[in-house]
Amino acid sequence: MPERLGTAHTTPDGIAILAISGNRTVTPLKLLEYLQRQTAILAHAEDVNGIMLTGSESGFCCCSADPSTSPHSASQLSGFGQKTMFNLEKTGKPCIAVIEGECTGLGLEIALACDFIVASHSASFGFPGIATGQIPFCGGSQRLTRLVGKSKTKELIYSGDCINAEEAYRIALINRLYPSGEALSQAEKLLEHICTRSPNAIRIGGEVVNAGYDIDLQTACMLERDAFALCFSSFDQREGMQAFLDKRAPHFKGE
Secondary structure (H helix, E strand, O other): OHHHHEEEEEOOOOEEEEEEOEOOOOOHHHHHHHHHHHHHHHHHOOOOOEEEEEOEOOEOOEOOOOOOOOHHHHHHHHHHHHHHHHHHHOOOOOEEEEEOOEEEOHHHHHHHHOOEEEEEOOOEEEOHHHHHOOOOOOOHHHHHHHHHOHHHHHHHHHHOOOEEHHHHHHOOOOOEEEOOOOHHHHHHHHHHHHOOOOHHHHHHHHHHHHHHOOOOHHHHHHHHHHHHHHHOOOHHHHHHHHHHHHOOOOOOOOO
């Protein structure tokens, strides 16, 4: 079934574009299994420097609820989904979700597990599961809270209503907003720019941000201190400093 769920290719610049459109007949488990497989491949691919997750104009990571789900299987699905999201967060490579159309339910949970989200004016976002007595199950309620706050998260979950791209940008759910049809090309340029930076520093910086977000400030700053010192044992830091002194572009190796 992978061919029905999405496509993947890598550009000459090392940008992996994983398009997961899914469809309304795909179950959440099938979509999550596909995402888990692709994430593992991309995380270990030496020719991949950055990852873009996208869908189609009609939707991002579309699926439908499985009516046969029992409380026990629901718990297992949630556990598997949360593990998949953590794996996506921990690829060690910059990952951007690019949204052109509808991004709801599981699709929104996947987008929230990326480093950040960019979208076009045609995008919309929401958690409509409340209409069938459900809530997010892959960590979406927690990631969204940390991004936009408790009150706005509760409003979106309780109402099940979607918000448009302009509102999503206003509340900082998405980082950048582009004209319709331009999000993918603009995001690729952005990610290509990011990938000219030190892969080692990006990986360490992302780990520090993720680890420090849920702990007290003093402990988080100690993590930053140690990670900063670790950077100075890397080839990338020495190369970056020398390139700065030589007034030339650095040649990072991710080491």
